[in-house]
Amino acid sequence: MTTETSHDTTLSPTLEGVAALAGVSSSTVSRVINGSPQVTEQTVARVNDAIARLGYVPNRAARSLVRRRTQMIAMVIPERTAEFFADPYFAEVIQGAAMYASSTDYSLTLLIESESAPEKTHQFLRRGNVDGALILSHFSASSAYLELSRSIPVVFGVRPTGDIDAEIHIVDVDNTAAAALATQHLIDRGRTRIATISGPLDTSAGRERLEGWRATITAAGLVPGACEEGDYTPSGGAAAARRLLDSTTPFDAVFIASAQMAAGALVVLNERGLEVPGDVAIATLDNNAFSTNTSPQLTTVDLHTADKGAAMVEKLVELIQGGTIDPVTLVPIELVTRDST
Amino acid sequence: MTTETSHDTTLSPTLEGVAALAGVSSSTVSRVINGSPQVTEQTVARVNDAIARLGYVPNRAARSLVRRRTQMIAMVIPERTAEFFADPYFAEVIQGAAMYASSTDYSLTLLIESESAPEKTHQFLRRGNVDGALILSHFSASSAYLELSRSIPVVFGVRPTGDIDAEIHIVDVDNTAAAALATQHLIDRGRTRIATISGPLDTSAGRERLEGWRATITAAGLVPGACEEGDYTPSGGAAAARRLLDSTTPFDAVFIASAQMAAGALVVLNERGLEVPGDVAIATLDNNAFSTNTSPQLTTVDLHTADKGAAMVEKLVELIQGGTIDPVTLVPIELVTRDST
DNA sequence: CTGAAAGCGCTTACAG
DNA sequence: CTGAAAGCGCTTACAG
Missing domain, CATH: 3.40.50.2300 (Response regulator)
Known part of the structure; x- marks a missing residue:
């Protein structure tokens, strides 16, 4: 079964219509609509009244055509x-x-x-x-x-x-500052061997986050841990976590450059029987479902993305x-x- | 520091411009553009050539104004x-x-x-x-x-x-069919005591998914398990899972009306030391990050939402x-x- | 098959 | 302060 719907093309009132009702020219109506200062208070009132009664709304296309603006x-x-x-x-x-x-x-x-x-x-x-x-x-x-x-x-x-x-x-x-904020927090929590799962290093955001991590650790007199590159996805984070775990460098914390990757990494840590934050503390970036829909929930830097x-x-x-x-x-x-x- | 940028208002070519170059009237150009059948092949070719050379694109506002269409x-x-x-x-x-x-x-x-x-x-x-x-x-x-x-x-x-x-x-x-598909799969896997975490029951989608679950179980000669209502969020799913677990009715499977809720419920099941699918099998709806970014990954009905x-x-x-x-x-x-x- | 002309609904100099 | 007129860039009967 199909239906056919017809739409009442109630042509909305035009400038002319408003002008007629208000007893002025359409130029004047246009001026009122556009807030021109050079119109009598009385006229403005009369025009606005007519606009309200007609429920007039300017035609976008016409306005756009003459103004050369599309809005x-x-x-x-x-x-x-x-x-x-x-x-x-x-x-x-x-x-x-x-x-x-x-x-x-x-x-x-x-x-x-x-x-x-x-x-x-x-x-x-x-x-x-x-x-x-x-x-x-x-x-x-x-x-x-x-x-x-x-x-x-x-x-x-x-x-x-x-x-x-x-x-x-x-x-x-400020990606560098965000990474620094998360990393510093890890240091403040007493962690000393801090690894990282970075974002793609062929993007400036990825490099900056890595740099924020490195600089903060160095500034604290510590030695940067291992770094594994990820791609911002959960599975990329999981893979990077596996590489980190399989390497010989021990770590007691990891700064992960995105919550999506952190969620993936967390699954791997759980699989390997590591406690978070007992064995490994995690700090990440992005405050969204991926940082709250985990167990434990993740410490993160809210980037105020909206x-x-x-x-x-x-x-x-x-x-x-x-x-x-x-x-x-x-x-x-x-x-x-x-x-x- | 602030910068001021000026934009070269390179007025794009107009219909007239194309017409001039092609040596025809703008009416004809318009006809060619709109695919009118009543134009000579030669003319069409000449006009199209001019259009291409000028990189002409019709002005949206003008077209919209006359056609009374906005696109x-x-x-x-x-x-x-x-x-x-x-x-x-x-x-x-x-x-x-x-x-x-x-x-x-x-x-x-x-x-x-x-x-x-x-x-x-x-x-x-x-x-x-x-x-x-x-x-x-x-x-x-x-x-x-x-x-x-x-x-x-x-x-x-x-x-x-x-x-x-x-x-x-x-x-x-078809929400009913989707719920039925997931539930039937649970039955096919040999589960007999199937609970559900439903969506909001003040929406038709929520009610239909519940009905799909119930009808499928009944049709298989089984008795529907407990039902707890959720709100499609992970935390709502977690809360519902807790209520299910705290009730006296035992269950060996649960149909969860959305992957988001399933992800939340899974956390609770893990906390309580229940194995999935060993102790409890889970089937849900929605094939997205919430059904794959879990451990184990979730059996689900892909609603082909895109x-x-x-x-x-x-x-x-x-x-x-x-x-x-x-x-x-x-x-x-x-x-x-x-x-x- | 093609062109001249009117018109879509606005805005804005230009007069007054 | 207000109006008549021109024009924004198209489409489409209307003639031919």
């Missing part, structure tokens, strides 16, 4: 959406961005970067479909970033690869409206102590 | 975005929807339903901002659904509350384009056997 911003995400959305980190960024956007006049649209035809995505972005873009995806070619930034306002949530010296705007956390998403939109809107912003905006971080340390 | 569809999500995005189920729906949308001419925009001012959301939706809406949020008042469905094409991903007899379109899984998101967009587009679709579209499900049974 849309794109969130550019990688083509591998399955992996992307599986990471609670990105879901949280989107959440914060969507939430903040809803308090503005801008709509947020999800734009999947086509890897087979990146040109398509760039075209879309440059051709006036959006007023600005939020980049959560590493474009195939980093030069594409620059080009895009020249066409429309762009805010990055991931560091572009390659060395970009052009003026770009980034919202991020705030990051919100800040990305906030900064982009400032840029769109012609404002100037810092090249780098850092989102505050916070240590959350739980039972794994 | 935008809204995904309406609840105001409690944090909880919403924390549930991998919804992240997966969005993922599938975004992915499918990117293969169409429609852009997907995330619209957060304002609970304090639901009128605002409805207004936005009805005022021609979008060509159609995908509903993943229970509107405060169910009558609002009907109203909305009368204004624009709407596809639901959640069952509206209250009894709606109007013509609405839903994309969903496919559901894709199907929602697919059906909505059919509706927008004037087609007729079934009132209910069911997404196929699949049993995935792992180590918990």
Whole structure:
């Protein structure tokens, strides 16, 4: 069985309609709507009354056509959406961005970067479909970033690869500081042989987190333990934990560069009969389901990821409206102590 | 330090520009772009050539204004975005929807339903901002659904509350069948005393999953075990597991209505020293991080949630384009056997 | 098969 | 302070 639904195309009232009811010209109505200061108080009242009675809402397309503004911003995400959305980190960024956007006049649209035809995505972005873009995806070619930034306002949530010296705007956390915060906590708990499971070392975030761990340990007069590289996934964390355990270097704590990896590592530690935090203390980054849905729950650094998403939109809107912003905006971080340390 | 970036407003080529280069009128260019059959092959070639050389892309706003189409569809999500995005189920729906949308001419925009001012959301939706809406949020008042469905094409991903007899379109899984599939698997494994941790029983999905469990057990000539209600979260699952364990009814298996709850329940079973699947077998629903990031990994029914998101967009587009679709579209499900049974 | 013209619903100089 | 007019970039009857 199928159904056919017809939609009553109740054409919403137009500017002209409001003008007629208010007894003014549509120019005046337009001025009132756009808050022009040069309209009599009386006229404003009359127009607003008419607007309210008609339930008038400006036509977006018409406005967009003349203003050359779309009131849309794109969130550019990688083509591998399955992996992307599986990471609670990105879901949280989107959440914060969507939430903040809803308090503005801008709509947020999800734009999947086509890897087979990146040109398509760039075209879309440059051709006036959006007023600005939020980049959560590493474009195939980093030069594409620059080009895009020249066409429309762009805010990055991931560091572009390659060395970009052009003026770009980034919202991020201080990865080094976050890693240092977690590592210092381990030291404060009396641990002296601290290993790490790092993120991918071909990303700046991965390297910075590693550096924060190393520098903090060294600054405390200790010797950095072993390091195994992970890929931010639970299984990657588990594999790294196995390598750590199989190596000859003993350790009494491990700083793990993401909660997802920590969750995976914890399973391995349990399998090997190691107590957490008795035998091994764990501190990680990201305060999400992966740091609370474990036993014991994990001590972590809350990266305030939703705030990051919100800040990305906030900064982009400032840029769109012609404002100037810092090249780098850092989102505050916070240590959350739980039972794994 | 702040930076000021100026964007070269390289006005993209216009219809007129293409027309000039091709030596035809803009009407003809428009016809070619829109695939009108009544244009000479030669002309088509010449116009397409000009389009390619200029990198011309139609102006969305202008087209939208005259066509009274926006090429935008809204995904309406609840105001409690944090909880919403924390549930991998919804992240997966969005993922599938975004992915499918990117293969169409429609852009997907995330619209957060304002609970304090639901009128605002409805207004936005009805005022021609979008060509159609995908509903993943229970509107405060169910009558609002009907109203909305009368204004624009709407596809639901959640069952509206209250009894709606109007013509609405839903994309969903067969919850009863999914629960039955998981439960039957438990029976096939030789379990005879099967308890359940249900979803919220004030939702139809929760009730259907419970009913699938009950009916399957009864049909096998067994007696349904105890039932504890959960809220789809890990902690809710853990609490329900505790109640189950503290009751006097013994059980050798439990059907848990979501992987998130199962992950929480598993922690409790471990704490109490129960072996899975030795002492208790577990089967659940949802094939995501919560069913694989556990030890043992969970036998589950894959609800193909990303496919559901894709199907929602697919059906909505059919509706927008004037087609007729079934009132209910069911997404196929699949049993995935792992180590918990 | 193709072009000239009107119109989609706004905004904004330009006059007054 | 307000109105008439032009124009944003398209699509689509209407002629030919």
